[in-house]
Each structure stands twice: as C-alpha cells, then as structure tokens.
Amino acid sequence: MEHSVFQLIAQAGYVVKAVLITLVLFSVISWTIIFYKWRHFSKAEAESNEFLRLYNSLRDPADLFSASKKYMTSPLAVLFRNVYAEKTYTDKDELRRMLKRYNVLEEAKLERYLHFLATTGSTTPFIGLFGTVWGIMNAFRGIGSAGSASLAVVAPGIAEALIATAIGLVAAIPAVVAYNYYLSRANRMMVTLEDFREELVDYILTKR
Numbered sequence: 001m002e003h004s005v006f007q008l009i010a011q012a013g014y015v016v017k018a019v020l021i022t023l024v025l026f027s028v029i030s031w032t033i034i035f036y037k038w039r040h041f042s043k044a045e046a047e048s049n050e051f052l053r054l055y056n057s058l059r060d061p062a063d064l065f066s067a068s069k070k071y072m073t074s075p076l077a078v079l080f081r082n083v084y085a086e087k088t089y090t091d092k093d094e095l096r097r098m099l100k101r102y103n104v105l106e107e108a109k110l111e112r113y114l115h116f117l118a119t120t121g122s123t124t125p126f127i128g129l130f131g132t133v134w135g136i137m138n139a140f141r142g143i144g145s146a147g148s149a150s151l152a153v154v155a156p157g158i159a160e161a162l163i164a165t166a167i168g169l170v171a172a173i174p175a176v177v178a179y180n181y182y183l184s185r186a187n188r189m190m191v192t193l194e195d196f197r198e199e200l201v202d203y204i205l206t207k208r
Contacts, residue, residue, distance in 0.1 A: 019128070023171045044110075048077070061204065099197045118179045125168045
C-alpha cells in the first residue's frame with residue numbers, strides 16, 4: 001500500500017506535486033514548533049514554580065535577584081530580574097508602567113510561533129483543496145482525451161485529488177489541536193504573570 005501511494009505521488013502532475021511539497025513543508029515546520037513549544041512551556045512552568053518558592057522564602061530582593069539568574073525561561077523570574085536591575089523608576093505609577101512593558105514582552109515570548117500553527121490550521125485545508133480540484137480537473141481532461149470514463153482513465157486524477165485532500169488534513173489537524181492547547185497554556189501563564197506583576201509593585205517599593 002505504501003509503495004502504491006508513493007508511486008501515485010511520483011506520477012502526479014507538477015502542480016499537485018508543488019501542492020504536496022508545500023503541505024509537507026507546513027507540516028514539518030508545524031511539528032518542529034509543536035515540539036519546541038512543549039519543551040519551552042514545560043521548562044517555563046517548572047522554573048516559575050521554583051522561582052515562586054524562592055520568592056516566598058527569600059524576602060531580600062538582592063538575594064532573590066541573584067537566585068533568579070538561573071531561571072532564564074521563567075517569565076516571572078525574567079520580569080522580576082529586568083525591573084529590579086533597571087531601577088530607573090521614581091514612583092509607583094512609573095514602576096507599574098515599567099512592569100507592564102516587560103510583561104508585554106514576556107507575553108509575546110509565550111505566544112511566539114503560535115500564529116504559524118493557526119495559519120497552518122486555517123490555510124492547509126484550502127491548499128489541499130486546490131490540489132483536489134486540480135486532480136479532478138486532470139481526471140476530466142483524461143476523460144476528454146480518451147473519450148471514455150473508464151477507471152484506468154480517471155484513477156490517476158482522482159488519486160491526486162484524494163492524496164492532496166488527505167495531506168492537507170494531516171497538516172491542518174495537528175496544528176489546530178496544538179494551537180488551541182498551547183494558547184490555553186499561554187493564557188494560564190499570562191494570568192499568573194499579571195497577578196505576579198501586581199504583587200511585585202508593593203514588594204519592590206517596600207524593599208527598596
């Protein structure tokens with residue numbers, strides 16, 4: 001079965017082959033992002049939990065700053081480290097604005113590459129549909145050339161159409177599932193980050 005599928009792909013027209021190559025590229029990049037974000041979120045969550053334990057036990061900001069340097073992926077640790085190191089604020093409002101600016105940067109890191117997954121999930125079915133339509137057109141052209149609608153005439157075009165449809169769905173479905181899953185994880189971490197940001201205002205000002 002595998003041999004016949006690959007043989008059909010090899011015999012497909014240039015347009016369908018271009019469609020299939022495009023879909024495969026989308027799929028490969030999507031899976032790369034999926035594995036990368038899994039590792040990133042797992043590490044960020046683990047480091048954030050460890051940092052929060054230190055935050056609750058080390059009440060001296062200088063000690064917490066030194067300890068936070070080993071947590072490079074945690075958005076909480078990065079937020080605290082950036083604001084504590086800058087020290088250019090003069091009042092609470094300015095500190096809030098600074099924290100919000102760094103907060104936005106950390107949120108952008110959490111959402112990085114997720115848009116590609118959304119793009120893959122929304123566009124690859126249509127790219128596959130284009131290959132499907134083109135394959136059916138080839139089938140009708142074969143019928144017109146041969147003057148008959150025998151299986152031998154229509155099979156190559158229909159096979160191209162079905163393969164394009166299948167690979168389009170194979171590329172789209174994991175991307176959509178991963179996008180929704182990672183967006184949910186990102187939103188949970190952003191809520192934690194915002195809560196921590198508000199807590200940092202009083203913590204930093206009272207410990208200056």
